[in-house]
Amino acid sequence: MAYKVPDLPYPYDALEPHISEEIMRIHHDKHHQAYVDKANAALAGTQWEDVRPKEMLKRLDELPEDLRGVVRNNAGGQYNHCMFWRSMSPDGGGKPPEDSRLAQAIKDTFKTFGLFKETLTAAAMSQFGSGWAWLVHDGSRVLIVTTSNQDNPITDGLEPLLGIDVWEHAYYLQYENRRAEYVEAWFNVINWDTVMQRYEDAPVPDVSDILLRPVSISGTERAFGTITIDDARTQAAELKALAGWGPMARVGTVARGWSDLAQTLAKRNAQTVADLEPGIVLASAIELWVVPPERSMV
Numbered sequence: 001m002a003y004k005v006p007d008l009p010y011p012y013d014a015l016e017p018h019i020s021e022e023i024m025r026i027h028h029d030k031h032h033q034a035y036v037d038k039a040n041a042a043l044a045g046t047q048w049e050d051v052r053p054k055e056m057l058k059r060l061d062e063l064p065e066d067l068r069g070v071v072r073n074n075a076g077g078q079y080n081h082c083m084f085w086r087s088m089s090p091d092g093g094g095k096p097p098e099d100s101r102l103a104q105a106i107k108d109t110f111k112t113f114g115l116f117k118e119t120l121t122a123a124a125m126s127q128f129g130s131g132w133a134w135l136v137h138d139g140s141r142v143l144i145v146t147t148s149n150q151d152n153p154i155t156d157g158l159e160p161l162l163g164i165d166v167w168e169h170a171y172y173l174q175y176e177n178r179r180a181e182y183v184e185a186w187f188n189v190i191n192w193d194t195v196m197q198r199y200e201d202a203p204v205p206d207v208s209d210i211l212l213r214p215v216s217i218s219g220t221e222r223a224f225g226t227i228t229i230d231d232a233r234t235q236a237a238e239l240k241a242l243a244g245w246g247p248m249a250r251v252g253t254v255a256r257g258w259s260d261l262a263q264t265l266a267k268r269n270a271q272t273v274a275d276l277e278p279g280i281v282l283a284s285a286i287e288l289w290v291v292p293p294e295r296s297m298v
């Protein structure tokens with residue numbers, strides 16, 4: 001099944017004045033089409049013909065060397081641009097709703113939406129030459145990364161949530177060399193509904209076994225997932241009392257970890273640890289030595 005350029009989910013002129021009709025026509029009909037044509041030509045008749053672009057980008061290492069470069073650039077071009085069109089909307093802009101899980105994740109990493117915007121803008125400006133700047137999910141938190149050419153963060157095991165195309169073909173006709181103006185304008189068309197959906201669908205670590213791990217609270221054994229704010233506070237207070245006694249010196253660090261957990265539960269209105277997001281459960285479990293620190297993500 002050959003790749004196809006999907007229709008835009010809005011008219012070519014719908015993103016004006018932020019992105020001109022002329023740019024959208026050339027970007028979508030010519031540049032995106034060229035990636036698709038090249039990918040199809042390279043993959044025709046190979047065992048990779050029916051593999052979805054996202055899957056292929058995750059498994060680039062498995063491709064034969066003569067195919068790897070052309071797939072990386074053109075299956076990458078296909079995947080990135082399909083994402084890009086859906087990341088924008090004439091009704092876009094603003095920011096994700098304050099009570100959304102994505103807004104909370106952005107706050108956890110960047111403190112404020114304003115600082116997130118500054119960081120993504122700085123990343124888009126710092127990408128030398130052609131490439132992309134991305135908001136990604138690493139299984140536990142959101143981060144910003146850049147890629148060159150048509151590389152996608154999925155190849156590095158990161159789930160892309162939102163990407164801005166900073167190839168000149170994405171802005172030059174309208175903004176000439178003023179990339180900063182293009183980035184600023186692009187924030188007005190971000191489709192946050194789509195980005196929120198990608199955040200909800202992003203793979204997260206399986207923490208079901210961690211939630212069942214036993215922890216001792218005031219001498220009673222409990223499953224980690226059932227710990228409440230009061231339990232975490234009790235544990236913090238008891239460990240704090242023990243801290244500083246020679247071999248118990250590092251207990252203070254763990255006590256702070258329990259205080260942090262109590263604060264996290266309160267901040268997120270969570271009744272128990274099981275109500276927290278998997279990435280937070282995993283990070284807390286490692287900090288509190290509920291699981292060995294070497295346990296890896298996802």
Ligand SMILES: [Fe+2]
Pocket residue numbers: 027031081165167169170
């Ligand atoms: Fe592009």
